[in-house]
Amino acid sequence: MVQIPNPPAPAPPAPKRSVPTSADVARLAGVSRATVSYVLNNARAVRISEPTRRRVREAARELGYVPHAAARSLRAGHSRMVLMPAPAFPVGPLYSRFINELQAALSLLDYTVVQHGTIGVHDDEAARAWAELRPVAVLVPGSGLGPRGVEVLKRSGARAVVTLGPETVEGAHALLMDHDVVGHSAGAHLFDTGRRRIGVVVPGERGLDTFSAPRLAGVRAAVRGTDATVTELPLAHDEEAAASLARRWRDLGLDAVFAYNDEYAMLLMRALQDEGIRIPEETAVVGADDLMLGRLLRPRLSTVHLELPSGQELADLVDRAVRDPSASPEAHKVLGARTIRRDST
Amino acid sequence: MVQIPNPPAPAPPAPKRSVPTSADVARLAGVSRATVSYVLNNARAVRISEPTRRRVREAARELGYVPHAAARSLRAGHSRMVLMPAPAFPVGPLYSRFINELQAALSLLDYTVVQHGTIGVHDDEAARAWAELRPVAVLVPGSGLGPRGVEVLKRSGARAVVTLGPETVEGAHALLMDHDVVGHSAGAHLFDTGRRRIGVVVPGERGLDTFSAPRLAGVRAAVRGTDATVTELPLAHDEEAAASLARRWRDLGLDAVFAYNDEYAMLLMRALQDEGIRIPEETAVVGADDLMLGRLLRPRLSTVHLELPSGQELADLVDRAVRDPSASPEAHKVLGARTIRRDST
DNA sequence: TTGAAAGCGCTACCAT
DNA sequence: ATGGTAGCGCTTTCAA
Numbered sequence: 096m097v098q099i100p101n102p103p104a105p106a107p108p109a110p111k112r113s114v115p116t117s118a119d120v121a122r123l124a125g126v127s128r129a130t131v132s133y134v135l136n137n138a139r140a141v142r143i144s145e146p147t148r149r150r151v152r153e154a155a156r157e158l159g160y161v162p163h164a165a166a167r168s169l170r171a172g173h174s175r176m177v178l179m180p181a182p183a184f185p186v187g188p189l190y191s192r193f194i195n196e197l198q199a200a201l202s203l204l205d206y207t208v209v210q211h212g213t214i215g216v217h218d219d220e221a222a223r224a225w226a227e228l229r230p231v232a233v234l235v236p237g238s239g240l241g242p243r244g245v246e247v248l249k250r251s252g253a254r255a256v257v258t259l260g261p262e263t264v265e266g267a268h269a270l271l272m273d274h275d276v277v278g279h280s281a282g283a284h285l286f287d288t289g290r291r292r293i294g295v296v297v298p299g300e301r302g303l304d305t306f307s308a309p310r311l312a313g314v315r316a317a318v319r320g321t322d323a324t325v326t327e328l329p330l331a332h333d334e335e336a337a338a339s340l341a342r343r344w345r346d347l348g349l350d351a352v353f354a355y356n357d358e359y360a361m362l363l364m365r366a367l368q369d370e371g372i373r374i375p376e377e378t379a380v381v382g383a384d385d386l387m388l389g390r391l392l393r394p395r396l397s398t399v400h401l402e403l404p405s406g407q408e409l410a411d412l413v414d415r416a417v418r419d420p421s422a423s424p425e426a427h428k429v430l431g432a433r434t435i436r437r438d439s440t
Numbered sequence: 441m442v443q444i445p446n447p448p449a450p451a452p453p454a455p456k457r458s459v460p461t462s463a464d465v466a467r468l469a470g471v472s473r474a475t476v477s478y479v480l481n482n483a484r485a486v487r488i489s490e491p492t493r494r495r496v497r498e499a500a501r502e503l504g505y506v507p508h509a510a511a512r513s514l515r516a517g518h519s520r521m522v523l524m525p526a527p528a529f530p531v532g533p534l535y536s537r538f539i540n541e542l543q544a545a546l547s548l549l550d551y552t553v554v555q556h557g558t559i560g561v562h563d564d565e566a567a568r569a570w571a572e573l574r575p576v577a578v579l580v581p582g583s584g585l586g587p588r589g590v591e592v593l594k595r596s597g598a599r600a601v602v603t604l605g606p607e608t609v610e611g612a613h614a615l616l617m618d619h620d621v622v623g624h625s626a627g628a629h630l631f632d633t634g635r636r637r638i639g640v641v642v643p644g645e646r647g648l649d650t651f652s653a654p655r656l657a658g659v660r661a662a663v664r665g666t667d668a669t670v671t672e673l674p675l676a677h678d679e680e681a682a683a684s685l686a687r688r689w690r691d692l693g694l695d696a697v698f699a700y701n702d703e704y705a706m707l708l709m710r711a712l713q714d715e716g717i718r719i720p721e722e723t724a725v726v727g728a729d730d731l732m733l734g735r736l737l738r739p740r741l742s743t744v745h746l747e748l749p750s751g752q753e754l755a756d757l758v759d760r761a762v763r764d765p766s767a768s769p770e771a772h773k774v775l776g777a778r779t780i781r782r783d784s785t
Numbered sequence: 786t787t788g789a790a791a792g793c794g795c796t797a798c799c800a801t
Numbered sequence: 802a803t804g805g806t807a808g809c810g811c812t813t814t815c816a817a
Contacts, residue, residue: 114574114597116794127804132796140797142802159595164572165510165519166794169809174510181543181555185536195528198557207569208557210526212543224552227509229459250504252459334735358733365736388703388733390679391710461810472788477812485813487786511810514793 115158124154131155135162168229173252177201177413178230180221180239181210184302187356189384189403196406197234204414206231219243226251232413233257237305240264255416257409261309268416269426270404274306276432278313280399281353281381282325284434290351290379291323296359299331307355310383314353328352330359337366344372350379351440357382357389360396364439379440383432394438402431460503469499476500480507513574518597522546522758523575525566525584526555529647532701534729534748541751542579549759551576564588571596577758578602582650585609600761602754606654613761614771615749619651621777623658625744626698626726627670629779635696635724636668641704644676652700655728659698673697675704682711689717695724696785702727702734705741709784724785728777739783747776 117135121128126147133141134151154160168174182190198208211228213221222244225233232255233248242265245256249266256267263269278295285293295314297307315325326349330336344367354360360382364374374380374394382389382398389396404427412425462480466473471492478486479496499505513519527535543553556573558566567589570578577600578593587610590601594611601612608614623640630638640659642652660670671694675681689712699705705727709719719725719739727734727743734741749772757770 114595117796118794128794129796129805130803133803136796138797144802147802159592161568161571161592161596163514163574163794165514165574166809167796169508169510169514169793169811170795170797172809181539181553183540185531185533188530191530194526195559198526198559202557202559202561208526210555210557212547212553212555214540214544214547216547223506226506229508229510247504247506250459251506332732334732361733361736365738387677387679388706391706393710462812463810473811474789474813475787478787481812483813489786492786508810511793512812514795514809515811515813517793 115160117160117162119158120151120154120160123158124150126151173254174229174231175206176228176230177206177208177232177234178225178228179208179210179234179236180225181212182236183214184300187384187386189401193403193406197409198406200407200410201413204410206413219247222247226253229253231255232417234259234409234413235267236260238262240267242266254420255413257413257416259409261305263424263426266424268412268424270409270412271426271428272403272430273428274309274430275313275316276430277383277399277401278310278315278353279317280313280432280434281310281383282314282317284381284397284436285351285353285379285440286318286321286323288379288436288440290440291321292326292349292351293318293323294326294328294347294349294352296328296330296352296355296363298355298359299329299336303355310353310355330355330363332359332362334362334366337362338369341366341370341372344370344378350377352378352380354380354382356384357386357396357398358384360398360439361388361392364392364396375438375440381434381440385435389437392439397435397437397440399432399434402433404429460505462505462507464503465496465499465505468503469495471496518599519574519576520551521573521575522551522553522577522579523570523573524553524555524579524581525558525570527581528559529645532729532731534746538748538751542754543751545752545755546758549755551758564592567592571598574598576600577762579604579754579758580612581605583607585612587611599765600758602758602761604754606650608769608771611769613757613769615754615757616771616773617748617775618773619654619775620658620661621775622728622744622746623655623660623698624662625658625777625779626655626728627659627662629742629781630696630698630724630726630785631663631666631668633724633781633785635785636666637671637694637696638663638668639671639673639692639694639697641673641675641697641700641708643700643704644674644681648700655698655700675700675708677704677707679707679711682707683714686711686715686717689715689723695722697723697725699725699727701729702731702741702743703729705743705784706733706737709737709741720783720785726779726785730780734782737784742780742782742785744777744779747778749774 117128117131121131134148234257236259238260245266248256258264258267259270295311354363364380382396385398385400389398462476466476479493546553579602581604583605590611593601603609603612604615606618640656699708709725727741730743730745734743
């Protein structure tokens with residue numbers, strides 16, 4: 096290492112070259128842009144000599160050339176981008192796994208999956224924001240998209256719009272996930288095990304009503320026409336709220352509760368136990384989602400196990416829809432639910 | 441309504457109009473494309489008469505015109521897209537909230553946040569995939585991005601690359617989240633409360649080693665030079681694995697365990713209790729992440745509370761970096777940790 | 786106040 | 802086998 100005394104003022108760090116384009120690659124390789132495109136895209140319709148290919152690839156590597164997706168899809172008239180809104184609240188392991196499966200499956204079909212952070216933007220405005228990206232398909236969980244939004248997306252070239260939610264939307268494919276069945280399964284289970292005065296926890300957090308409302312309705316439906324009663328129990332996800340509910344528990348005179356999901360079940364069960372209420376003797380508790388934590392509680396938590404569609408299925412639906420956009424929208428009921436009895440009921 | 445007998449073969453449903461462009465809007469409004477652009481972008485430098493503005497807006501509305509983001513950013517030479525990889529494993533409420541804050545803050549600064557579903561794609565390949573979208577900034581949690589990846593992104597015009605992880609990466613800004621401090625806090629707490637033979641749970645799930653390794657190292661560092669010992673305890677997130685570990689617990693001769701996080705702590709604590717081991721008398725247990733569930737366990741779980749940076753802070757860092765890309769990369773230590781003592785230690 | 790036109794990076798058609 | 806080039810949708814300068 097040579098010692099350099101008094102180096103001059105520090106040189107500006109690497110004079111920010113501008114972004115290399117295919118023209119730069121062509122220049123460096125001594126060929127035309129067309130040839131570059133052919134080589135880098137492995138165009139089969141055209142024969143390029145092996146030496147030329149090498150020169151082009153070498154030049155691209157040397158410049159650190161990365162094709163410009165926007166230019167490409169502008170030229171092509173379409174993209175392979177599948178867009179979905181990023182969830183606005185913490186999602187459990189179930190949904191996480193579903194998303195990952197989906198991404199993997201779509202990647203294999205050569206789509207690019209992108210979650211768009213749409214926050215505080217409502218309905219049609221969100222649809223417009225998505226449409227600007229000209230995705231080839233849009234997947235929307237929940238019930239945030241109306242027929243107008245679907246129309247905007249289709250008018251902007253989306254070849255498939257799929258909703259994952261409680262109801263079908265005009266013009267869109269639907270994976271019907273009616274959480275009704277979850278409540279129904281829980282309600283039926285509680286009724287079958289002799290419970291007649293059933294409470295149903297309804298979380299305070301907004302954004303969850305998409306799920307909680309149908310789950311409640313499902314319980315109601317399950318015991319309709321019987322002598323059982325259903326009581327709605329609003330509950331925030333916080334210890335104090337749970338304790339307060341537990342304190343007036345005996346006054347409520349309930350012999351069972353469907354706690355919305357396993358986490359709320361854990362919260363409520365703890366509060367009830369602290370209040371000295373015996374589970375399941377005095378009150379049966381059933382959760383939902385079949386999380387690990389339910390098995391770790393004492394008594395072990397009975398829970399409604401959900402069967403989500405596989406990511407693969409949805410990916411296939413998307414691909415089919417993209418290939419044949421004229422096909423009329425499919426609607427699939429995809430949510431299965433069965434109650435797993437453990438020790439809390 | 442005229443009755444038409446024997447209608448011919450069902451007409452193709454709504455002859456798929458093609459996507460309206462600003463030229464279509466111009467035509468319908470009877471103006472030039474330039475005028476359309478001025479009106480729809482509220483160009484201040486140019487005065488357009490009110491009647492014209494109305495005609496243009498009306499035409500745009502009628503056609504359902506949505507500008508084409510790719511064309512726009514192609515012309516502009518840059519986009520306002522901030523890209524981050526979508527997490528490949530279930531993330532807890534902490535991280536979820538962080539992402540949401542970040543998205544909200546960036547939206548306010550007029551950026552579009554997009555999570556790119558990069559799955560099964562490694563390192564530089566991932567960086568290339570991201571670079572194709574020409575994001576103005578890239579945020580990468582974890583340690584999946586090397587100096588080469590950073591270089592690819594910068595060469596493709598990314599004005600800011602920020603890593604959120606254990607170490608700085610050449611050329612990128614860094615939010616240093618060294619989980620070291622988490623283990624350190626737990627280790628110190630256990631030591632201070634008189635424990636000397638400390639176990640540290642290391643989750644079996646891959647993808648988590650980014651966090652678990654430094655957490656383990658932190659515990660080691662905390663008791664270095666003392667008479668305390670640290671024992672690594674590999675553990676899968678499953679009941680059987682926990683039970684098996686609990687069965688050989690007494691042989692291990694440990695008097696404390698840092699369980700990686702609250703969920704693993706719950707898993708292990710349950711197994712230990714089922715084995716008849718008294719907590720905290722025989723073994724102290726401390727988790728991390730300060731989740732609600734820790735407060736619901738009995739004994740209440742001591743835990744390491746993490747202080748993540750606020751989404752706002754990161755958004756500001758990104759914005760600063762985008763505005764002045766020449767500024768040399770900042771590195772901030774942003775992970776705070778303090779142990780909250782409850783009843784399990 | 787409005788319009789004509791260039792050009793962003795890329796691909797695919799048509800020549801050579 | 803390779804090159805020239807039009808044109809995707811948009812913004813912006815320059816002219817009228």
